[in-house]
Amino acid sequence: MRSGTYVKNRLWRWDNNPLRRRDDIIEAWIVLAVWTAVVVGGTVTGLVTAHAADEVFARQREERHAVTAVLLLDVPRAATAVGGSTDHRIASVRWSAPDGSARTGRTLVDTGLKAGSRVTVWQDGQGHLTSAPPDITEAAIESGVLGAASSAALAGLVFGAGALARWRLDQRRFDDWGREWDLVGPRWGHRTS
Numbered sequence: 001m002r003s004g005t006y007v008k009n010r011l012w013r014w015d016n017n018p019l020r021r022r023d024d025i026i027e028a029w030i031v032l033a034v035w036t037a038v039v040v041g042g043t044v045t046g047l048v049t050a051h052a053a054d055e056v057f058a059r060q061r062e063e064r065h066a067v068t069a070v071l072l073l074d075v076p077r078a079a080t081a082v083g084g085s086t087d088h089r090i091a092s093v094r095w096s097a098p099d100g101s102a103r104t105g106r107t108l109v110d111t112g113l114k115a116g117s118r119v120t121v122w123q124d125g126q127g128h129l130t131s132a133p134p135d136i137t138e139a140a141i142e143s144g145v146l147g148a149a150s151s152a153a154l155a156g157l158v159f160g161a162g163a164l165a166r167w168r169l170d171q172r173r174f175d176d177w178g179r180e181w182d183l184v185g186p187r188w189g190h191r192t193s
Helices: 003-010 022-063 136-187
Strands: 065-071 088-096 102-110 118-123
Touching (some): 102 118
Antiparallel strands (some): 065 088, 088 102
């Protein structure tokens, strides 16, 4: 089949075909709306989500600061560590908050450390322990993944809604064909039974 014929067949719902039904026109508009929403809406949703996530990560990098904390108790080496791999455990530490007050809390530290060892922890602006903020590269990757996921989620919802609308149109066409057959069928002189 030549490509021009293929394109013409793909756009048959837009022709002035006498066999074209109103449902065919509705279906053509549904397909166009679905693809427009996926392409335009997906792009906008992905970009907005990625930008918002990037702003959150940038704010985390501004608000969180690394401080040195002192380990309060020994952290024994784990018996299951194999091949020199580093194991982690939750342990109590003491550090200074931004206002200068001493704080204590629990955080994840390497095993095998003795009480009094210095470890690096992250705190927020109020002096509470928090996780390390993602660096610029990690943030860019996470923002991109979140943007792509939101774009895919929107595409899934839009395609699902379009499929549901087209299924409903098919059901309406089947009902119309059944009613037309009930009118035309008895006029046929030839019976198979």
